Amino acid sequence: MTSSHVTLADIAREAGTSASTASRALSGRGYVSADARARLREAAERLGYVPNASARTLKQNTSRVIGVAVSDLGNQFYANLAAGIEQTLREADFQMVLVSDNSDELQELACARTFLAMRAAGVIITPADRTAASLLSRNGVEVVEVDRRLADVPCDAVVLDNDRGAREATRHLLDLGHRRIALLVADTDWTSDAGRLQGYVNAHDELGVPVDPRLILPIAFHAPDAEARIAALLQEENPTAIFAANNTLADHAWQVLRALGLRLPQDVSLVGFDDVPWMAMVEPGITAVAQPTFEMGRRAAQLLLHRTIDPTRPRTVETLEPTLVVRGSTAATAQP
Amino acid sequence: MTSSHVTLADIAREAGTSASTASRALSGRGYVSADARARLREAAERLGYVPNASARTLKQNTSRVIGVAVSDLGNQFYANLAAGIEQTLREADFQMVLVSDNSDELQELACARTFLAMRAAGVIITPADRTAASLLSRNGVEVVEVDRRLADVPCDAVVLDNDRGAREATRHLLDLGHRRIALLVADTDWTSDAGRLQGYVNAHDELGVPVDPRLILPIAFHAPDAEARIAALLQEENPTAIFAANNTLADHAWQVLRALGLRLPQDVSLVGFDDVPWMAMVEPGITAVAQPTFEMGRRAAQLLLHRTIDPTRPRTVETLEPTLVVRGSTAATAQP
DNA sequence: CTGTTAGCGCTTTCAG
DNA sequence: CTGAAAGCGCTAACAG
Numbered sequence: 001m002t003s004s005h006v007t008l009a010d011i012a013r014e015a016g017t018s019a020s021t022a023s024r025a026l027s028g029r030g031y032v033s034a035d036a037r038a039r040l041r042e043a044a045e046r047l048g049y050v051p052n053a054s055a056r057t058l059k060q061n062t063s064r065v066i067g068v069a070v071s072d073l074g075n076q077f078y079a080n081l082a083a084g085i086e087q088t089l090r091e092a093d094f095q096m097v098l099v100s101d102n103s104d105e106l107q108e109l110a111c112a113r114t115f116l117a118m119r120a121a122g123v124i125i126t127p128a129d130r131t132a133a134s135l136l137s138r139n140g141v142e143v144v145e146v147d148r149r150l151a152d153v154p155c156d157a158v159v160l161d162n163d164r165g166a167r168e169a170t171r172h173l174l175d176l177g178h179r180r181i182a183l184l185v186a187d188t189d190w191t192s193d194a195g196r197l198q199g200y201v202n203a204h205d206e207l208g209v210p211v212d213p214r215l216i217l218p219i220a221f222h223a224p225d226a227e228a229r230i231a232a233l234l235q236e237e238n239p240t241a242i243f244a245a246n247n248t249l250a251d252h253a254w255q256v257l258r259a260l261g262l263r264l265p266q267d268v269s270l271v272g273f274d275d276v277p278w279m280a281m282v283e284p285g286i287t288a289v290a291q292p293t294f295e296m297g298r299r300a301a302q303l304l305l306h307r308t309i310d311p312t313r314p315r316t317v318e319t320l321e322p323t324l325v326v327r328g329s330t331a332a333t334a335q336p
Numbered sequence: 337m338t339s340s341h342v343t344l345a346d347i348a349r350e351a352g353t354s355a356s357t358a359s360r361a362l363s364g365r366g367y368v369s370a371d372a373r374a375r376l377r378e379a380a381e382r383l384g385y386v387p388n389a390s391a392r393t394l395k396q397n398t399s400r401v402i403g404v405a406v407s408d409l410g411n412q413f414y415a416n417l418a419a420g421i422e423q424t425l426r427e428a429d430f431q432m433v434l435v436s437d438n439s440d441e442l443q444e445l446a447c448a449r450t451f452l453a454m455r456a457a458g459v460i461i462t463p464a465d466r467t468a469a470s471l472l473s474r475n476g477v478e479v480v481e482v483d484r485r486l487a488d489v490p491c492d493a494v495v496l497d498n499d500r501g502a503r504e505a506t507r508h509l510l511d512l513g514h515r516r517i518a519l520l521v522a523d524t525d526w527t528s529d530a531g532r533l534q535g536y537v538n539a540h541d542e543l544g545v546p547v548d549p550r551l552i553l554p555i556a557f558h559a560p561d562a563e564a565r566i567a568a569l570l571q572e573e574n575p576t577a578i579f580a581a582n583n584t585l586a587d588h589a590w591q592v593l594r595a596l597g598l599r600l601p602q603d604v605s606l607v608g609f610d611d612v613p614w615m616a617m618v619e620p621g622i623t624a625v626a627q628p629t630f631e632m633g634r635r636a637a638q639l640l641l642h643r644t645i646d647p648t649r650p651r652t653v654e655t656l657e658p659t660l661v662v663r664g665s666t667a668a669t670a671q672p
Numbered sequence: 673c674t675g676t677t678a679g680c681g682c683t684t685t686c687a688g
Numbered sequence: 689c690t691g692a693a694a695g696c697g698c699t700a701a702c703a704g
Contacts, residue, residue: 005397005475007681018691023683030684031689050475053453054393055681058696061341063390065433073422074630079415086409086436090443095450097401098434100422107426114431117389139341139386254617278614281590294410343697354675359699366700367673391697394680 006047014043026051057119064094066304067115067123069108069132072221073100076276077247077293078126081146084297085124092305094121103128103188103221112136122304127151128190142307146300148192149317156303157317158296162192165289165322166199166245167206169271172287172324173241174207177333178269180215182239184230184249187218196245196273215239219249230256234268240333241269247276250286265331275325284328292320342383350379362387393455400430402640403451403459405444405468408557409436412612413583413629414462417482420633421460428641430457439464439524439557448472458640463487464526478643482636484528485653492639493653494632498528501625501658502535502581503542505607508623508660509577510543513669514605516551518575520566520585523554532581532609551575555585566592570604576669577605583612586622601667611661620664628656 012022017036024030025040026049032040043049057063066089070078078100086096097118101107105128112132115123122142127133133143133151145157173181183200186193197216204211217233219226230252233239244250250272262268264284272279275290299318307313348358353372360366361376362385368376379385393399402425406414414436422432433454437443441464448468451459458478463469469479469487481493509517519536522529533552540547553569555562566588569575580586586608598604600620608615611626635654643649 005681008683009681019681020683020692021690023681024690027683033689036690048475050449050452052394052455052681053450054390054399054455055696056683057390058388058394058698059681059683061696073419074416076412076415079412079419080410082434083409083415083436086434090435095433095435095454097431098418098422099426099431100419113386114389116386118431119388119390139384251613277587278617281614282617283619341697344699345697355697356676356699357674360674363699369673372674388697391680392699394682394696395698395700397680 005052006049007052008049011040011043011047011049014047015039061119062121063119065097065118065120066094066301067097067099067111067118067120067125069099069101069111069115069123069125071101071103071126071128073098075248077274077291080293081126081297081300084294085301086297088298088301088305092301094305101128105129105131108132109135116141121308124300124304142304142311144300144304146296148190150190154315156300156307156315158300158303159191159317159319160195160291160296161319161321162195163199163202165273165291165324166196166243167203168199168322168324169243169273169287169289170200170203171206172326172330173243173269173271174203174209176241176269176330178241179209179333180212180237180239181241181243182233182237183216183243183245184253185216185218185245186249187220187223193245200243200245212237219252221248226252227256227259231260234260234262239268241271241330243271243273245273247272247274250274250279250288254282254286264329266334269330269333271330280327287327287330288325290323290325292322296320341388342385343388344385347376347379347383347385350383351375397455398457399455401433401454401456402430402637403433403435403447403454403456403461405435405437405447405451405459405461407437407439407462407464409434411584413610413627416629417462417633417636420630421637422633424634424637424641428637430641437464441465441467444468445471452477457644460636460640478640478647480636480640482632484526486526490651492636492643492651494636494639495527495653495655496531496627496632497655497657498531499535499538501609501627501660502532502579503539504535504658504660505579505609505623505625506536506539507542508662508666509579509605509607510539510545512577512605512666514577515545515669516548516573516575517577517579518569518573519552519579519581520589521552521554521581522585523556523559529581536579536581548573555588557584562588563592563595567596570596570598575604577607577666579607579609581609583608583610586610586615586624590618590622600665602670605666605669607666616663623663623666624661626659626661628658632656 008019008022012019025032025037099111112135124144126147127150137153143155244253272288275288279286344355344358348355361368361373435447448471460480462483463486473489479491580589608624611624615622
């Protein structure tokens with residue numbers, strides 16, 4: 001029924017006080033007589049008062065909004081990350097403004113500008129470029145990087161121990177006797193993918209197995225020829241195992257194997273990175289490096305919330321540990 | 337380097353104009369000489385001006401923020417819905433504030449209050465209760481309901497033809513000779529689930545097959561005993577087929593069948609509702625009613641955007657059609 | 673075409 | 689304990 005919005009002045013008038021007193025009563029800051037407080041509370045309730053966040057933000061020059069920019073909300077990994085962030089923020093009575101930036105530098109920068117315009121209390125980002133963090137930081141907005149690190153300004157971060165995850169996965173295959181292990185890795189300059197490549201190499205080095213660069217296949221996101229290239233690699237290089245360094249590539253690899261009629265694990269072994277539901281459901285199950293995705297989101301949000309409380313807190317990089325989940329897709333090599 | 341924020345007044349001073357002229361120049365509304373505009377643009381660029389969204393919202397009493405409240409961001413269905421909404425909003429230069437409310441009435445109401453406080457230009461919601469929409473609507477905020485309808489105030493909506501989806505799925509099983517089809521359905525009073533139940537019943541009625549109420553199992557979200565109850569139903573009622581009316585229930589059913597060692601489709605047939613990736617990957621594939629989830633999100637956002645342009649637009653309910661995707665999990669009944 | 677003025681709703685000194 | 693007053697940054701009349 002109330003068409004226009006009820007303001008503090010309205011409830012002040014209703015309760016016979018000034019707006020300042022009303023502000024103090026409802027925000028709980030400063031002295032207000034119990035009597036006045038009760039009257040104001042009642043009036044606010046009765047009139048259906050909803051504080052105007054913009055007015056408050058304008059006055060206080062900071063909001064309860066946290067900007068979140070992820071690469072691809074359609075991907076389970078980022079969706080779970082966002083879910084973890086959202087849950088944590090909501091518990092602390094903050095709101096999440098969520099944007100999916102397609103790892104596009106321009107879109108990412110546009111997001112940063114939007115978050116700045118909103119006077120976001122902080123920003124969480126899966127970075128594709130360093131300019132966004134730089135712009136935000138320069139304007140006094142705290143940034144937390146998740147999944148990978150890119151910023152050239154100091155900021156908190158939550159990442160996975162990608163090297164270790166990839167090393168364990170590769171080592172698992174090497175221990176099973178595989179010597180020609182194809183690596184499917186995203187074609188980026190991100191620390192996440194670099195770490196996974198490094199882990200693959202390290203595992204080889206540790207056992208003194210030479211790395212054949214022809215077995216390493218960098219594939220861009222959403223590359224339309226991804227599966228064709230994987231099929232070509234399989235046929236030209238005859239790997240006995242595949243390590244797919246993210247969930248999309250694992251999916252592609254699995255589809256290619258199915259299309260070519262190659263059996264898991266008799267004809268070829270497969271390890272994925274990022275344990276998504278289908279990997280536990282297909283037969284045989286896919287051996288995978290599991291990431292605590294939701295928890296990464298939670299940690300990132302916590303880091304940001306802690307910093308809003310104590311801005312002098314030293315910057316932290318939290319490195320979470322992956323877990324190798326062994327299933328039926330990996331087995332010892334057949335004798336050649 | 338710029339510690340505090342650059343304001344319109346700053347760039348006006350820099351360019352030797354008043355703040356109003358600066359406002360006109362940068363917002364593009366009203367007359368400004370080409371010369372002044374150029375100087376102002378340059379100054380804004382040079383000083384790194386970012387407009388203050390709160391000030392603008394306060395003044396104009398409306399923002400470029402759309403509130404979105406979904407039931408469970410961790411569920412693919414809602415994540416995809418959110419992704420569709422986000423993409424559409426971003427294209428129109430709106431921001432999405434996303435909250436996952438666990439279908440909890442109190443959380444949902446709290447979200448509504450937050451969106452109101454932010455002067456959201458509109459709200460998209462997968463409703464669990466009618467009070468949120470009512471509160472928003474009463475305060476002049478447009479609401480679009482997605483996936484199900486609940487509001488007792490007029491609002492736009494985007495839903496699936498659940499009756500038809502369930503009818504086709506059930507009909508498919510009946511046509512294969514099944515006469516004892518278990519229905520696993522979410523235990524809600526939502527239109528979505530009611531529609532699916534109705535479709536199940538309608539398909540039976542059309543063929544004159546009696547419905548045995550003992551085969552209908554309502555299961556609450558996140559019920560810890562969901563799988564135990566499904567297993568019990570299978571053993572006590574001996575259905576020859578299962579229709580699981582959402583993706584979570586399909587997952588549960590599949591796990592139970594696997595645990596009990598029942599083969600698809602020889603021992604029992606299975607149809608899911610909402611075609612998620614694993615259903616196409618397991619062997620045999622799961623026959624499923626596919627929803628255009630992402631598209632539903634897009635439509636909801638479009639409906640809202642159109643209404644912000646033309647508030648007198650008549651309310652619309654868009655009903656999208658599902659598609660039955662037949663895979664190997666369904667087959668004719670074995671002769672008893 | 674441009675500047676002046678006023679005010680959006682709230683919080684925060686500062687006097688009382 | 690309370691009210692008056694000022695101002696956050698922006699925009700929209702309204703005169704010039």
